[in-house]
Amino acid sequence: MSKIREQFESPPPTPLEVQATGDLKPYVIFTQLKVNGPYIYAGWLEAADDGMAMEFAKEHYGQDQECVNVIAIRRGDITSSDGLYPPLPLGEGSGVRAGSAPATQTGREPTERTPSPQPSPKGRGSFAVFTQKRAGDLWLSAGTVDAAKPQAAIDAAREKIKQAKAAHAIWVVRADQLISTHGDLIWRYTDQSYRLARGYGREVRAKWIAFRDEKQLAEYERDDLQESF
């Protein structure tokens, strides 16, 4: 915090009258680094609605590396084979979400639902499949399966998708519930790797090597002087 702000002692002129409602929802984010490549787990975030989730997703995960697409998935839309994310009761976490994204109200469409085949009369639909090879590994997209229900989609994935057969865990999400940028991305032009773990490591390493070399040179010069004079 700046010194000017530290000197700012008075409380905000109009304290909040509205109590926090805790209405943020968790989303998991996947990034696609190249066309036709897999979607790779990037991390979680919390947002008030789908539009905000995608803004954060693009900001946090889409701009520090070149990638062609980012998708966000509500946690409530995931069904996990390990039971960590069971399906929500009927009517929740599925279908159209009314009034979720203010951006839609402006006429802009910053995010789009991934088009998917319409469910057949029997209620079947397309499910996106994500797998984790071993516990702790990154989640990767593994394709899609058609099924009537999430559990059936997990079973179908185990049976039909090679990547899912021996996977430690599987997530399935109805394809029409994926929130996608559809390529509306741009990564940073300027190097800001200093604020990433990888950039910090590289820079600090370079500085320590320079420091070590400088120290060694000083020691060599001192020894050389002692030996010579």
Added chain:
Amino acid sequence: MTDLPTNLKQPLAQLLLALADDKLMLGHRNSDWTGLGPILEEDIAFSHMAQDEMAHAQLLYEMVGELTGKTADELAFGRKPEEYRCAAIVEVPDEFDWATALARKFFCDHFDVIRLGRLAKSSWKPLAERAARIGAEEALHVEHVDGWLVRLGRGTGESKSRMQKALDALTPLAAGLWEPVEGEEQLVSAGTYPPVEAHDFKGWRSKLTKTAQAAGLTLTLNEPRTLGKGGRRGVHTKHLKELLDEMCEVYRVEPGAAW
């Protein structure tokens, strides 16, 4: 055109300084929100965007350095207040009011998209290429701040009234962004800073008003008949000196220090 005529170097340096100084001060002000954002994700995003502004400023200072022979650090930290070319709206503190921080970002980011859009059409290609690239990043900033304005405008009665109050407070300063730098007309006529359709005051006002309307907020921006001497000519608010005293504190201890 890759070689810039000699007579355009000084005006262009002034124009790029105005752009860079706006970005540096805005980035510095917004970086104060690190750790204090309204929600964790926004805290991170707002901090990133503040760093974007500073990174853009560095890029632009390096371009000015090519024209003037000074380093980016000398330009960012080594000038007297009257040598800066930023507008008043980026100088004033927001006093920890989130709506004020957003309103300032709203006016400035939309203006940057307009300004960078013009520079992207510049006949001086090195400038056009860089302006186009950082303009694309700035467009994401606009999308982000517009989203917040709409959410707060359509949120509760309190969020709407506080957002409206912040817009009203900063509107008189916003027009100062349009004050021309010395020699700007030369750059315009030479095509270095060409006029672009809809990239003028009316285009800026139209975009701002559209978002404000979507948010249920009112915004009245009148085109200034004349803009007196302000930040673009080195006439600043008292807040700039305070900001510089803090921001340049370390640099002034050891101006040539390398990190």
